[in-house]
Amino acid sequence: MNWSSGAWSRIEGIYARIESMSFIKELMAGTLPLEKFQYYMVQDAFYLDQFGRALAIIGARVENVEDSLAYIRFAEGAIVVEKALHESYFESFQLKDKGQIEPTCHHYGHFLKSTAALDGIEVAMAAVLPCFWIYKKVGDYIYQNQQSGNNPYQKWIDTYAGEEFGELTQRAIDITDNIARQSTEKQQQAMTEAFITASRLEYEFWNSAYSLKTW
Numbered sequence: 405m406n407w408s409s410g411a412w413s414r415i416e417g418i419y420a421r422i423e424s425m426s427f428i429k430e431l432m433a434g435t436l437p438l439e440k441f442q443y444y445m446v447q448d449a450f451y452l453d454q455f456g457r458a459l460a461i462i463g464a465r466v467e468n469v470e471d472s473l474a475y476i477r478f479a480e481g482a483i484v485v486e487k488a489l490h491e492s493y494f495e496s497f498q499l500k501d502k503g504q505i506e507p508t509c510h511h512y513g514h515f516l517k518s519t520a521a522l523d524g525i526e527v528a529m530a531a532v533l534p535c536f537w538i539y540k541k542v543g544d545y546i547y548q549n550q551q552s553g554n555n556p557y558q559k560w561i562d563t564y565a566g567e568e569f570g571e572l573t574q575r576a577i578d579i580t581d582n583i584a585r586q587s588t589e590k591q592q593q594a595m596t597e598a599f600i601t602a603s604r605l606e607y608e609f610w611n612s613a614y615s616l617k618t619w
């Protein structure tokens with residue numbers, strides 16, 4: 405069995421809780437209060453900056469040149485492509501100022517950056533994987549189950565349910581599985597721990613937006 409299949413089986417409970425979160429249900433129905441989506445967008449702009457940097461660090465550290473290129477491209481994608489999505493949202497939802505980074509985003513972003521910089525490269529890859537994989541799953545879940553054809557958050561849904569994001573996700577899974585095959589049992593366990601932590605933080609990220617959590 406691939407490392408990723410075993411790791412995903414460890415977060416099935418967390419993932420099931422994500423699908424049933426109020427934030428996700430209301431995003432899918434298009435009824436999520438604008439204030440909560442705005443909070444999410446502002447925090448996600450801070451998040452993507454940190455995620456992009458974590459990916460760039462992995463790209464710089466990984467030995468295989470093809471893998472290095474893949475992570476450098478993921479970093480570019482996180483910063484450029486998603487920023488464009490945010491900028492259009494900042495415009496259409498009248499978000500003027502950048503706001504400030506709140507506790508959950510701060511925690512998650514710094515977890516990713518410190519793991520990418522200081523832990524083994526295999527652990528760093530495992531830590532960033534839920535960012536791809538959970539969003540892909542959630543994007544597909546919403547896309548397949550939504551009822552209303554007139555959703556103000558449709559662009560967000562289409563980005564993550566789209567084929568392009570699916571391809572990036574699969575590439576990240578494959579590279580991480582490949583690294584896992586070259587790792588010891590102990591390293592693989594550390595990978596799984598980091599994968600679980602990041603998945604918990606994905607849950608908390610949406611949860612904090614729903615409750616508008618501040619310092």
Ligand SMILES: Cc1ncc(CO)c(N)n1
Nearest residue numbers: 448451535536539606609
């Ligand atoms: C919190 C979070 N995780 C993952 C993604 C997808 O890259 C995102 N935009 N935001």
